[in-house]
Amino acid sequence: MKYDPEHYDYWPYQNRPKIVWPGGKKVAFWVAPNIEFYELNPPANPQRKSWPRPYPDITPYSYRDHGNRVGHWRLMEMMDEFGVRGSISLSVAMCQHHPEIIEACAARKWEFFSHGIYNTRYIYGMDHAQEQAILTDSIKTVETATGQRIRGYLAPALTHTEHTIDLLAENDFWYSCDLFQDDQPQPLKTKSGKKLVSMPYSLEVNDHYAFNVYGQSARQYADLLKRQFDTLLEEGAESGTVMCIPLHAYLIGRAHRMGPFREVLDYITGHKDDVWVTTAIEIADYYLNNCYDDALKSIEAAQREAS
Amino acid sequence: MTLPEDYLKYPHRSHGMDHDLYPWSNLFNRPTVRWPGDKSVALWITVALEYFPLTPNDGPFRAPGHMVTPYPDYRTYTTRDYGNRVGVFRIMKVLDALGLKASTPMSAKIAERYPALLKAVQDRDWEVIGHGVDMNHIHYGGMDAAQEAQQIEDALVMLEKHTGSKPVGWFSPARSESENTLELLAEHGIDYACDWVNDDMPYDMTTSAGTITAMPHTMELDDRQLMVTLGQNEETYQEQILAAFDLLRSEGKSHGGRILHLSLTPYVIGQPFRIWALRKVLETIMASNDVWSATPSEILKVWRGK
Structure with a gap:
């Protein structure tokens, strides 16, 4: 085991090369609906239990199924209204289980990225070949269903190995949403x-954390998202920031939450003058072509200074 | 490390669900339903009347709300009892003032132990929903099927004996089922069950003993969930119920009738400092004149005729 993840060097949030998003925008804004399938009776992973109660643990299972039957359709319609395309964190088995949802999103030119096969199949304990098989399956499944080559990843249920980040690069992924150390890409x-x-994704403004970890109301969540945006906009004048709203239709798509969330969008x-309403793959593409090399130099300089 | 080969096999990876209980369905693509008087929203109120014995009988887990401290947990026992002695009558007063009828998931032991409470329920014509013998009698995966059948039988027989009729609805204690529960309920003549939380409208589930309809009993907007589990205040509680009503009402106009379910727990919403929130919610939504107040059996009768 490693003492630190060893995926990035310390790089303070000051004096970094200035990022200017396309059109001179200050904040790159993207929305990440997690479109997930949870299995009622998944095989056991030695390091993490899927459900708290013995099979069949119908309450948490059906609680999540609500998103695919009800919440997704509400959220998609609302995003349409504001011209926001989703970047979907996808349990790729959704392509088999509910192709109706995949087709509706593909028709809107939403982006798909991999969130594993099922959100009840954890990566903990996989060897290199097994984790590679998850990525190969993800790429192939989404390509077959939508024609899109996925370029992004968020590990299923945020379960990783030491190989995850390296495997993403080897498989020609462009970005990872797995690490939460920053408000700018790097x-x-x-x-x-x-x-x-x-790619900045943020757990703190994830609807799961807001509602079920911090116990916030729909109104409190809407207010905090606006404050999150205000700060990132102010800082974005100095150097472009990224704001992501990670969502789950089974949470945000409930009847009592849609109204306040509408105000956020x-x-x-x-x-309009300051926000680039975009997708994660577009942010990654722009960053790789316009900001990546400068960032690398700045990080190297910071390391030299520190040593 | 390596995981077993099976961990990367996906036997249910095909269209629809990973079980046979119901087919997948998009709420917004279903036949629409029209409530009586063309109201947009059916208001379904449940008041949970639960008996938590001082002696928790532990299976794999305790029902939420059950005893917490070492025996004898007087603080929890009496707080639950407060709901059945005081809180519920406060709720009745609010409902009576607005002429609203409720239904009650009722531990059979409540009917047996508290005839005065049962009479108050029956005087108001509330629909009684089977809710187990008491909160010790939960259903869980891996339990013996004969024992489970007996628990269901005992609860229904006891309720029938004290109320005069056998319930047609069921809400499992602790919202927990075994792999046999739905089939056993269908065998016992249960028409609808309130356990699954995956929809905003009723839908049919298939068991080998016949169809059983899932009623959309809320967990998200349950008073206990919001104010006890999540620690929200009553101001926030009422604000969210009213927000749900607004959205459901608007969908009721565009997509056919919707259901607003209020899940009430007497020891929670029936506290003196909280009861105003219930009154405000009900006064506000009834003032819309766009609400049909109904029991689950009344709702299902109309829904099935859609």
């Missing part, structure tokens, strides 16, 4: 030397 160190970007997309 290069990650990879064994292969291939470029890989750490209205507020953020209303800042």
Whole structure:
């Protein structure tokens, strides 16, 4: 085991090369609906239990199924209204289970990235070949269903191995949403030397944390998202920032939460001169082509200064 | 490390669900339903009347709300009892003032132990929903099927004896089922069950003993979930119920009738400092004149005729 993840060097949030997003925008804004399938009776992983109660643990299972039957359709319609395309964190088995949802998203030109096969199949304990098989399956499954080559990853249920980040680079992924150390994208160190970007995703503004960890109401969540945006906008004048809203339709898509969330999309997309309403793959593409090399130099300089 | 080969096999990876209980369905693509008087929202109120014995009988887990401290846990026992002695009557007063009828998931032991409470329920014509013998009698995966059948039988027989009729609805204690529960309930003549939380409208589930309809009994907007588990205040509680009502009402106009379910726990919402929130919610939504107040059996009768 390693003392630190060894995927990036310390790089303080000051005096970094200035990022200017396309069109002179200050904040790159993306929305990440997690479209997930949870199995009622998954095989056991030695390091993490899927459900707290013995099989069949119907309450948490059906609680999540609500998103695919009800919440997704509400959220998608609302995002349409504000011209926001989703970057979907996808349990790729959804392509088999509910192709109706995949087709509706593909028709809207939403981006898909891999969130594993099922959100009940954890990566803990996998060997290199097994984890590679998850990535191969993900790439092939989404390509077959939508024609899109996925370039992003968020590990299923945030379960990783020491190989995860290196495997992403080896498989020509462009970005990972797995690391939460920053509000700006940045290069990650990879064994292969291939470029890989750490994409800001944020657990703190994830609807799961807001509602079920911190116990916030729909109104409190809407207010905190607006404050999150205000700060990132202010800082974005100095150097472009990224704001992601990670969502789950089974949470945000409930009847009592859609109204307050609508105000958030209205507020953020209303800042037309300052906000780049985009997808994760577009942010990664722009960053790789316009910011990556400068960032690398700045990080190297910071390391030299420190030593 | 390596995981067993099976960990990367996906036997249920095909269209629809990973079980046979119901087919997948998009709420917004279903036949629409029209409530009586063309109201947009059916208001379904449940008041949980649960008996938590001082002696928790531990299976794999305790029902939420059950005893917490070492025996004798007087603080929890009496707090639950407060709901059945005081809180529920406060709720009744609010509902009576607005002429609203409720239904009650009822531990059979409540009917047996508290005839005065049962009479108050029956005087108001509330629908009684089977809710187990008491909160010690939970269903869970791996339990003996004969024992489970007996628990269901005992609860239904006891309720029938004291109320005069056998319930047609069921809500499992602790919202927990075994792999046999739905089939056993269907065998016992249960028409609808309130356990699954994956929809905003009823839908049919298939068991080898016949169809059983899932009623959308809320967990998200349950008073206990919001104010006890998540620690929200009553201001926030009522704000969220009203927000749900607004959205359901608007979908009711565009997509056919919707259901707003209020899940009430007497020892929670029935506290003196909280009861105003219930009154405010109900007064506000009834003032819309767009609400049909109904029991689950009344709702299902109309829903099935859609």
